[in-house]
Amino acid sequence: MNEETVTTEQIEEMIAEILTSSKYRDLSIPHATLLDLFRQELPNHKRTKELKQAVKTKLHRIIAPYLGDPDYNQAAIDLDNAAKNGEQAFYSFCHEMLASHASTRERLPIMEHFYEQIFNQTGMPATILDLACGLNPFSLPWMHLPPSSSYYAFDLHQPRVSLINRFLKHMQRPELAVCSDILVDPPQVGADVAFFFKEAHRFEQRQRGSNRSFWLSLPVKTLVVSLPSISLSGRHDKISQHQRLVVDAIGNFDWPMTEIRIGSELIFIINKAV
Ligand SMILES: C[S@@+](CC[C@H](N)C(=O)[O-])C[C@H]1O[C@@H](n2cnc3c(N)ncnc32)[C@H](O)[C@@H]1O
Numbered sequence: 361m362n363e364e365t366v367t368t369e370q371i372e373e374m375i376a377e378i379l380t381s382s383k384y385r386d387l388s389i390p391h392a393t394l395l396d397l398f399r400q401e402l403p404n405h406k407r408t409k410e411l412k413q414a415v416k417t418k419l420h421r422i423i424a425p426y427l428g429d430p431d432y433n434q435a436a437i438d439l440d441n442a443a444k445n446g447e448q449a450f451y452s453f454c455h456e457m458l459a460s461h462a463s464t465r466e467r468l469p470i471m472e473h474f475y476e477q478i479f480n481q482t483g484m485p486a487t488i489l490d491l492a493c494g495l496n497p498f499s500l501p502w503m504h505l506p507p508s509s510s511y512y513a514f515d516l517h518q519p520r521v522s523l524i525n526r527f528l529k530h531m532q533r534p535e536l537a538v539c540s541d542i543l544v545d546p547p548q549v550g551a552d553v554a555f556f557f558k559e560a561h562r563f564e565q566r567q568r569g570s571n572r573s574f575w576l577s578l579p580v581k582t583l584v585v586s587l588p589s590i591s592l593s594g595r596h597d598k599i600s601q602h603q604r605l606v607v608d609a610i611g612n613f614d615w616p617m618t619e620i621r622i623g624s625e626l627i628f629i630i631n632k633a634v
Contacts, residue, residue, distance in 0.1 A: 371398050374412050388518035393541040430460040432519035443530040457498040463558045464495050470623045471502040481629045482582045485552035492559040497524045513537040546577040554580040571609040581633035586625045
């Protein structure tokens with residue numbers, strides 16, 4: 361199938377159908393994400409039905425509902441209550457949010473150590489971007505960032521982003537969480553450090569080779585990429601595959617890189633400011 365056999369109108373109809381389906385209608389996923397997926401998949405499928413299915417499969421992997429979610433409406437109520445009930449209640453709420461998603465749940469036992477180790481390498485950033493943040497912003501109380509620092513968070517899941525902004529407000533920080541597709545529209549905020557945790561392997565699945573141009577486009581001094589050392593099922597060692605991903609993405613760029621391991625995460629500290 362090529363652009364002659366499927367019209368822009370047909371693509372827009374399929375996008376509308378997917379975005380308003382019961383699975384996705386409450387998430388406000390950017391239209392740009394769907395358009396990008398259709399453009400990527402268009403040359404690979406002969407029939408409209410297969411094209412739509414391929415896009416839905418990729419979208420499912422991007423949104424990854426199997427990694428877990430809180431009930432966002434209830435979480436907003438619980439957050440407001442926790443904020444009224446003192447520091448211990450607020451920390452418990454953050455803990456509960458972090459436990460509701462697989463990526464952050466794995467870090468819970470090592471939270472203090474995790475950020476201490478990273479900032480030992482990068483220095484304490486004045487501006488930080490949390491790219492494809494998921495529920496990681498709820499680990500802010502364990503990051504010990506100075507109040508003067510700016511913390512931006514990006515995700516394409518609107519209920520998650522709204523809850524994060526409500527949380528930032530309670531933390532007396534500016535509401536700098538943004539709902540956007542960072543692959544289609546890479547953030548252009550200059551920063552000392554950008555976190556890109558546990559998503560680079562999914563970027564490669566979405567679009568092979570995309571990490572290299574994405575990392576290049578970010579106006580940040582240090583990029584901290586993390587990848588799991590084992591598969592989600594715990595059955596497969598992913599160390600060499602994920603080390604190769606990072607080495608290939610850096611390629612011939614003159615970006616010194618240091619690798620550290622914290623818990624089950626491989627952390628690559630990539631210095632772009634040379
Ligand atoms: C595997 S989770 C990782 C969350 C977080 N970085 C962590 O390690 O705790 C991936 C997150 O990235 C978001 N995401 C995936 N692709 C994205 C994109 N292109 N733009 C913005 N967010 C994206 C998903 O919505 C999800 O919240």
